[in-house]
Amino acid sequence: MIELTSVIRDLREELGRAIAAAEGEALRFELGPIELELSLALERAGQAGAKVRFWVVESGAEAEVRAVSAQRISLALQPAVAGAGTPPFISGRADANEQ
Template sequence: MIELASVIRDLREELEQAIAAAEGASLRFELGTIELEVSVALERTGHAGAKVRFWVVESGGDATVNSTSAQRITLALQPTLTGSGNPPYISGSAAPDER
Protein backbone atom coordinates (compact mmCIF):
# COMPACT_ATOMS: atom_id res chain seq x y z
CA MET A 1 0.00 0.00 0.00
CA ILE A 2 1.05 3.60 -0.64
CA GLU A 3 0.24 6.66 1.48
CA LEU A 4 -2.37 8.93 -0.11
CA ALA A 5 -0.04 11.92 0.37
CA SER A 6 2.60 10.14 -1.74
CA VAL A 7 0.12 9.54 -4.55
CA ILE A 8 -0.80 13.24 -4.65
CA ARG A 9 2.88 14.28 -4.44
CA ASP A 10 3.75 11.97 -7.35
CA LEU A 11 0.83 13.34 -9.40
CA ARG A 12 2.07 16.89 -8.77
CA GLU A 13 5.59 15.92 -9.91
CA GLU A 14 4.22 14.30 -13.09
CA LEU A 15 2.23 17.44 -13.94
CA GLU A 16 5.26 19.66 -13.35
CA GLN A 17 7.31 17.44 -15.68
CA ALA A 18 4.59 17.70 -18.35
CA ILE A 19 4.60 21.50 -18.10
CA ALA A 20 8.40 21.64 -18.40
CA ALA A 21 8.51 19.12 -21.26
CA ALA A 22 6.04 21.14 -23.35
CA GLU A 23 7.90 24.45 -23.10
CA GLY A 24 7.85 26.10 -26.51
CA ALA A 25 5.21 23.76 -27.95
CA SER A 26 2.57 25.42 -30.14
CA LEU A 27 -0.29 23.17 -28.99
CA ARG A 28 -1.55 24.04 -25.50
CA PHE A 29 -3.79 22.19 -23.05
CA GLU A 30 -5.32 23.97 -20.09
CA LEU A 31 -5.32 21.72 -17.06
CA GLY A 32 -8.81 21.49 -15.58
CA THR A 33 -10.16 19.60 -12.62
CA ILE A 34 -8.41 16.30 -11.96
CA GLU A 35 -10.60 13.49 -10.70
CA LEU A 36 -8.59 10.82 -8.97
CA GLU A 37 -10.36 7.63 -7.93
CA VAL A 38 -8.49 5.36 -5.54
CA SER A 39 -9.15 2.47 -3.20
CA VAL A 40 -8.01 3.35 0.30
CA ALA A 41 -7.56 1.56 3.59
CA LEU A 42 -7.86 3.48 6.84
CA GLU A 43 -5.29 2.99 9.59
CA ARG A 44 -5.73 4.44 13.06
CA THR A 45 -3.07 4.06 15.71
CA GLY A 46 -4.33 3.35 19.22
CA HIS A 47 -1.99 5.44 21.37
CA ALA A 48 -2.18 9.01 22.71
CA GLY A 49 -1.85 11.60 19.96
CA ALA A 50 -2.98 9.02 17.43
CA LYS A 51 -3.67 10.07 13.89
CA VAL A 52 -5.56 8.56 11.01
CA ARG A 53 -3.67 7.61 7.85
CA PHE A 54 -5.07 6.78 4.44
CA TRP A 55 -3.28 4.16 2.39
CA VAL A 56 -3.92 3.74 -1.33
CA VAL A 57 -4.33 0.11 -2.29
CA GLU A 58 -2.06 -0.83 -5.17
CA SER A 59 -3.52 -2.45 -8.26
CA GLY A 60 -4.14 -6.13 -7.63
CA GLY A 61 -3.80 -5.66 -3.87
CA ASP A 62 -7.52 -5.65 -3.00
CA ALA A 63 -7.44 -9.16 -1.59
CA THR A 64 -4.85 -8.22 1.02
CA VAL A 65 -6.88 -5.40 2.56
CA ASN A 66 -10.22 -7.14 3.05
CA SER A 67 -9.61 -7.27 6.80
CA THR A 68 -8.89 -3.51 6.91
CA SER A 69 -12.01 -2.52 4.99
CA ALA A 70 -10.86 -0.86 1.79
CA GLN A 71 -13.07 1.97 0.56
CA ARG A 72 -13.22 3.66 -2.81
CA ILE A 73 -12.94 7.46 -2.83
CA THR A 74 -12.86 10.09 -5.56
CA LEU A 75 -10.85 13.27 -5.11
CA ALA A 76 -11.50 16.32 -7.27
CA LEU A 77 -8.31 18.40 -7.40
CA GLN A 78 -8.27 21.88 -8.98
CA PRO A 79 -4.65 22.69 -9.89
CA THR A 80 -3.37 26.26 -9.88
CA LEU A 81 0.07 27.73 -10.34
CA THR A 82 1.53 29.30 -7.21
CA GLY A 83 0.60 32.95 -6.91
CA SER A 84 -1.34 33.14 -10.18
CA GLY A 85 -4.86 32.05 -9.28
CA ASN A 86 -5.08 30.55 -12.77
CA PRO A 87 -4.94 26.90 -13.82
CA PRO A 88 -1.60 25.82 -15.32
CA TYR A 89 -1.08 25.15 -18.98
CA ILE A 90 0.52 21.80 -19.68
CA SER A 91 2.44 23.35 -22.56
CA GLY A 92 4.48 25.79 -20.48
CA SER A 93 4.34 29.55 -20.08
CA ALA A 94 1.36 31.54 -21.33
CA ALA A 95 1.43 33.50 -24.58
CA PRO A 96 0.33 37.18 -24.63
CA ASP A 97 -3.44 37.60 -24.05
CA GLU A 98 -3.68 34.05 -22.73
CA ARG A 99 -4.94 33.64 -19.19
Protein backbone atom coordinates in the same frame (compact mmCIF):
# COMPACT_ATOMS: atom_id res chain seq x y z
CA MET B 1 0.08 0.01 0.09
CA ILE B 2 1.14 3.59 -0.61
CA GLU B 3 0.42 6.64 1.55
CA LEU B 4 -2.13 9.03 0.07
CA THR B 5 0.33 11.91 0.53
CA SER B 6 2.84 10.06 -1.68
CA VAL B 7 0.27 9.59 -4.44
CA ILE B 8 -0.60 13.31 -4.43
CA ARG B 9 3.09 14.32 -4.24
CA ASP B 10 3.93 12.08 -7.22
CA LEU B 11 0.97 13.50 -9.16
CA ARG B 12 2.18 17.06 -8.41
CA GLU B 13 5.69 16.15 -9.67
CA GLU B 14 4.32 14.60 -12.87
CA LEU B 15 2.17 17.65 -13.54
CA GLY B 16 5.18 19.90 -12.92
CA ARG B 17 7.15 17.99 -15.57
CA ALA B 18 4.22 18.24 -18.01
CA ILE B 19 3.94 22.01 -17.43
CA ALA B 20 7.69 22.44 -18.02
CA ALA B 21 7.42 20.35 -21.22
CA ALA B 22 4.67 22.68 -22.51
CA GLU B 23 7.04 25.66 -22.70
CA GLY B 24 7.56 26.59 -26.35
CA GLU B 25 5.12 23.98 -27.67
CA ALA B 26 2.64 25.21 -30.30
CA LEU B 27 -0.05 22.78 -29.16
CA ARG B 28 -0.78 22.91 -25.45
CA PHE B 29 -3.63 21.72 -23.26
CA GLU B 30 -5.12 23.77 -20.44
CA LEU B 31 -4.97 21.78 -17.25
CA GLY B 32 -8.45 21.40 -15.80
CA PRO B 33 -9.88 19.52 -12.83
CA ILE B 34 -8.24 16.19 -12.03
CA GLU B 35 -10.43 13.40 -10.74
CA LEU B 36 -8.87 10.48 -8.92
CA GLU B 37 -10.72 7.38 -7.78
CA LEU B 38 -8.78 5.43 -5.18
CA SER B 39 -9.22 2.44 -2.91
CA LEU B 40 -8.11 3.44 0.58
CA ALA B 41 -7.39 1.55 3.77
CA LEU B 42 -7.64 3.38 7.07
CA GLU B 43 -5.02 2.89 9.78
CA ARG B 44 -5.27 4.26 13.28
CA ALA B 45 -2.65 3.59 15.92
CA GLY B 46 -3.76 2.67 19.43
CA GLN B 47 -1.77 5.32 21.30
CA ALA B 48 -3.34 8.49 22.68
CA GLY B 49 -3.07 11.39 20.26
CA ALA B 50 -2.29 9.11 17.30
CA LYS B 51 -3.19 10.33 13.83
CA VAL B 52 -5.31 8.53 11.29
CA ARG B 53 -3.42 7.57 8.12
CA PHE B 54 -4.86 6.84 4.72
CA TRP B 55 -3.19 4.27 2.49
CA VAL B 56 -3.86 3.85 -1.23
CA VAL B 57 -4.33 0.23 -2.18
CA GLU B 58 -2.11 -0.85 -5.07
CA SER B 59 -3.73 -2.81 -7.86
CA GLY B 60 -3.54 -6.53 -7.22
CA ALA B 61 -3.54 -6.08 -3.44
CA GLU B 62 -7.27 -5.43 -3.11
CA ALA B 63 -8.27 -8.94 -2.05
CA GLU B 64 -5.90 -8.77 0.87
CA VAL B 65 -7.07 -5.33 2.01
CA ARG B 66 -10.78 -6.15 2.03
CA ALA B 67 -10.19 -7.71 5.42
CA VAL B 68 -8.85 -4.34 6.57
CA SER B 69 -11.98 -2.54 5.33
CA ALA B 70 -10.91 -0.74 2.18
CA GLN B 71 -13.09 2.11 0.99
CA ARG B 72 -13.33 3.76 -2.43
CA ILE B 73 -13.13 7.52 -2.55
CA SER B 74 -13.05 10.08 -5.34
CA LEU B 75 -10.98 13.24 -5.14
CA ALA B 76 -11.47 16.24 -7.41
CA LEU B 77 -8.33 18.39 -7.50
CA GLN B 78 -8.16 21.83 -9.15
CA PRO B 79 -4.52 22.42 -10.10
CA ALA B 80 -3.09 25.93 -9.83
CA VAL B 81 0.39 27.38 -10.14
CA ALA B 82 1.32 29.61 -7.20
CA GLY B 83 1.36 33.27 -8.25
CA ALA B 84 -0.17 32.62 -11.68
CA GLY B 85 -3.48 34.21 -12.59
CA THR B 86 -4.27 31.71 -15.33
CA PRO B 87 -4.61 27.92 -15.37
CA PRO B 88 -1.40 26.02 -16.15
CA PHE B 89 -0.83 24.45 -19.55
CA ILE B 90 0.58 21.02 -20.28
CA SER B 91 1.88 19.53 -23.50
CA GLY B 92 1.04 16.18 -24.99
CA ARG B 93 4.56 14.80 -24.50
CA ALA B 94 6.23 13.91 -21.21
CA ASP B 95 9.72 14.74 -22.48
CA ALA B 96 11.57 15.65 -25.68
CA ASN B 97 12.56 12.02 -26.37
CA GLU B 98 9.00 10.68 -26.33
CA GLN B 99 7.36 10.27 -29.74
